Amino acid sequence: MSVKTNTLFHNYLLDFSNYEELLTDESKIKPEWETLLGNLRAIGSKDLISKQADIDWLLEENGVTYNVYNDPKGLNRPWNLNIIPFIIHQNEWNTIEKGIQQRSEVLNLVLKDVYGKRELLSKGIIPPEVIYAHRGFLRPCDQIQYKTSKQLLIYAADLARGPDGQMWVVNDRTQAPSGMGYALENRFSISRTVPEFFNEINVKQPSQFFRDLNRLLLHAAPDNKENPTIVILTPGPLNETYFEHSYLSSFLGLPLVKGNDLIVRYGKLWMKSLIGLKQVDVILRRVDDVFVDPLELREDSYLGIAGLMEVVRLQNVTIVNPVGSGILENPALIPFMNNICKHFLNEDLLLPQIxxxxxxxxxxxxxxxxxxxxxxxxxxxxxxxxxxxxxxxxxxxxxxxxxxxxxxxxxxxxxxxRIHFSSAPNFVKGQLEPRNIVCRSFSIAKDNGYSVMPGGLVRVAANREELIVSNQRGGTSKDFWVVSDKAQHNIQHYSWQKSSSNQSYGLEDVPSNTAENLFWSGRYLGRTIVTARYMRMVMNQMNNVQYNDSESQSENLKILFKSITNITSTFPGFMDDKDGKAMKNPLKEIEAVIFDTNKSGSFAQTLSSFSNSFYSLRNLWSRDMWRVFESIQKVWTDYESLDNYSIVIHTKFFDRILTRLIAFMALIEESVLVKQGLLLYFIGLQMEQAMMTIAKFRSLVIVQYEEDLEYDILESLLNSHESLNIYRYSYRSFLSLENVLNLILFDKEYARSLTYQIKRLKKDIDLLPVRNSDDLTACKRTIFEALKKIEDVQLAELTAVDQNTKMRLKLEELLSELSDLLHATSLAISDTYFNHSYQQRQLVNQKIRR
Missing domain, CATH: 3.30.1490.270 (Dna Ligase; domain 1)
Structure with missing residues (x-):
């Protein structure tokens, strides 16, 4: 097949100047590309466009993101994967693989020497300034001994095609090399979307590499500890590759923790769990060197663990890769690498360098x-x-x-x-165009050598003319195929050794940050749903008033407007409306409650808080949950971007987003087990729903109104609670305050009643772990008091009206006390299980150059 005669290649070689991965030196298509191009031609340009759209949709639905700094499109930018893979034949790959293994070993020996004997400096192989002038050289790491056979446990090499047609090493990545998870997701996405690409092509799979990675983490534990506790340390959701941290956490079955999840005690590292401290044996680190210990490194770091370096010195924890390995990401080492290789291995480098x-x-x-x-x-x-x-x-x-x-x-x-990267085909608007590429390949320590991933991550320049290849500059990615003449198993199997299982078996194993985010996910989700339902009810009432001029309806709306401010706590709002502006133009104030992110308690702020807490837990959620979550974000974004609004538009929005929020709520139980922390989500959800139920009653039924107006208010309350039909079915009578109180506050069988919610809270809080059987935590005492208080009330007393104030003072007193007790319960839960305030600081400041 000729490039020139294929319609997919129209104008492909128009400005051809660099090395083209597709072609031989004689401008013929390489055999390893020939079959793929035949598969492309069989699919056709039209279907390829459709399948590229399917890939884009799949990545967005699965929540695959890459955080681009200062990106106007938002923090969690969808990951871009081009449908055309990058191909290297096994014959060429064998040379690259050996070169990566050799380079990994050389850099491992450099790392040992730099913080050990320093023969490279004493023998003049490396000038001292190359090491000591580099910020990556950390003096607190000097002379630390490790129990692992190698110090450099994970390595990544950025490769680009040099002018001689060989793959050259452009950069070394050693601190916390990223890209493994993205490479794996790329393979999954291509396999699922275009399985026909693999027809008659033998693509090597990375299954064994990831089994080796799991084995590495297991065997890295000090003293060969059986079933060690292994965690992935992340800087948090704002990090550019946070998706990958969550992805590997879920894929490997390892807890994802932040620095304040961990603490040093008695020369060991511990994870804060709900019940106390659990010793950590291995850290897969995604935090840069200088941030891992504010006692000995950067004192302003909130990402690390105070005292961690001393635990490393005592050999009580293994960090992958060890702190201080950033010294190897030093381009000043490159001119000396061949001499270094000769010194350690008595051989020349196999892979050329820039x-x-x-x-x-x-x-x-x-x-x-x-x-x-x-x-x-x-x-x-x-x-x-x-x-x-x-x-x-x-x-x-x-x-x-x-x-x-x-x-x-x-x-x-x-x-x-200044080298010009080689180019490879990219599918753009129905045709193939050349794009500059850089490949990243990974190796991990294994036995006496290194295991190399067959393939890796390919990054692609954003535009045809773009010389710089960077994800931060809008580049895309490709699946990386190493193809063989021998048949391969295209089905990927991933299974871990039983002894390496690190799953949480009980609530005591849940990291405290994870538990806290689950608790607040429940609270924010509950608040979002209740607020949306209430706003929808008010919108419907406003719409009704347009066609009903009765005085009771108008008074009802004024009460509902004030209740919005009370329930959402968006003060002053309708409550302090001395000049009457809010009441004269209520829709303007309501839209501020919906959209104003600076207004504490607004719907926008609550939804944003829910989204942030959800995103912090992305390693726990199923793909179905991600799809629903993305649809929630899309509905909100579309709604927020409208130019004009009306009551009908607002109502339709709340209908749409409520459907998705409720679907999301239903899916949570399919993603997380109670013993993995779901209990905390349930507690948060019930807590928020109970507190907002109280807020609605305090806003609407404490004051006695005229009969018609009170009827309208009770109907509005039941509508906002999605309980009007249940009320009619249960009582088959006109609305009365007594019956509404019985149903919404005191019915022990109705799942949305306040009594049921408080009983459920007590039941769930009783399941929270305690350090010993005699330890009755504050949260258990306060929720028990709340339940006793609501079960002991007399309904007649609550409905009684004080004739001077026209208020139901006993009802207000009960609801106020219950609200205070629930608030105290929430604070007690936070103080008991989510306390991250402990922080150490350096006694003597040391200057870490930045």
Whole structure:
């Protein structure tokens, strides 16, 4: 098949100048691509467009995101995967694999030496400034001994095709290499969406690599501890690759924790759980080196654990990769890597590197200054994403300023050859276009060597003319295929050794942050649903008044407007309306309650809080839940972006979002077991629903109104509670306060009654773990008091009206006391189980260069 004669390749070679992965040196299609292109042609351009849309939909539905800094599209930007995979034949891959294994071993030995004997420095193989001037060299890591056979346990190499047609190493990633989870998700997505791509193609699967990863984590535990506690340490949801942290947590079955989930005691590391402390043996780290211990490293870090470095020195915890490994992400090492390899292994590097010159050497510096326009200049470390200088694009003034900076601090700079990445086919608007690519491949320590993932992550430039390949600049990704002439099992099987199981078997194993987020997910979801139902009821009443001019209806609305402010706590709102502006234009105030994110208690703020708590727990949720969650976000985004609003539009929105919120609520029980923390969600949900039930009654029925008006108010209350039909079926009578109180407050069988909710709260809170059988926690005492108080009331007393105030004072007293007790219960739960306030600080400040 010829490229020129295939319609998919129209104008493909229009501006062809770089190495093209698709073609041989004779401009013929490589055999490994030939079958794939035949499969593409069989599918056809029209169906390929449809299947690319399916991939985009699938990734969005599954919540696959990459957080782009300062992205106007929002924090959780959908991950982009192009339908056309990148292909390398097994024959070429064998060479790359051996090169990655060799480089992994060399860097492992460098890491041992830099913090150990430092022979590389004493023998002059590396200049001292290369190490000591790099921010990645951390003195607290000096001379630490490890029990693992290797120190560098996970390594990633960024590869690009050099001018000689070979894959070159462009960057080394050693602190917390990202991309494994994205690579795996890419494979799952392509396999599911276009399985016909694999017809007659033998693609190697990464199953064994991930089994090796699981085995590595298991065997990294100190003293070969059986069934160790392994956690994944994340900076949190704002990190750019937080999706991957959650993904690996779910995929490997490991707890996802933040720094304040962990604490150091007695020379060991412990995870804060609901019942107390559980020892942690292994950390898969996704937090950068300097942030892991505020006692010895960056004192302003809230991401790490105070005292962690001392636990490492005592060999009571293993960190993957060890703290201090960031020194290997140093481009100033590249010019010396071949000599380092000869020193340790007595052999040359198998994989070529990008040509680099460290400016701390006079000869190399002179070369750089002479050839500056053709080079790329980097600082030897870039912790704050400092600028890379592509000198061919600099002005004369910028060039002179850069020269002066190099001459002033030469040891801080590295120059690299400006290479043009190879290109590979990308499917764009029905045709194939070339795009520059960079590949990232991964290795993990295994026995006496390293296991390499067959393939990895391919990043693709955003545009045809784009020279820089970066996800932060809007790039996309590709599935990475290593194809073989031998038949492969295209079905992926992932199973872990039984002894490596790290699942939570009880509430005492749930990390405290996870438990807290589950609790608040329940509370925010409950508040969102109750608020939406109440606002919808008010909108319906407003719509009715347009066609009904009765005085009772108008008075009813005024009471409902004030109740909105009370129930949502969006004060002053309708409550302090001395000039009457809110009442004259109630829809304006209501829309502020809906949309104003700066208004505490607004629907927008509550929905945002729910979304944040949900996102923090993404490793727990099923794919169906992600689909419903994404549909909630879409309904809100579409509604928020409208130019004009009306009562009907508001009502339709609340109808739509309520359906999805309730579907979401129903799916939670399918995602999390009670013993995995679902109990905390139930407690939060019931707590919020009970408190808002109380708020509705205090807003609507404490004051006695005229008969017709009171009837309207009671009907509105039942409507907002979705209980009008149940009331009619239960009582078959006109509305009366006594019956409404009986149903909504005191019915022990009705799941939405206050009594039922408080009983359910007591039952669930009684299941929370305690440190010993005699420990009756404050939350158990307060909820017991609330239940006793509501069960002991006399209905006649509650309906009695004080003739001076025209208020039901006993009812108000009961509801106020119940509200206070529920609030106290919530605070007691937080104090007992979610206390993350403990923080240590350095006694002596040390300067960590930033």
């Amino acid at each position: 040509a680099s010159w460290w400016c701390g050497q006079e000869k190399e510096r002179n070369y750089v200054l002479t050839h500056l326009p053709s080079l790329v200049i980097k600082k030897i470390d870039r912790p704050n994403r400092e600028r890379i200088f592509f000198c061919e694009f600099l002005s004369k003034k910028e060039m002179n300023e850069l020269k002066l900076e190099i001459l002033t601090h030469p040891y801080k700079f590295v120059a690299q050859e």
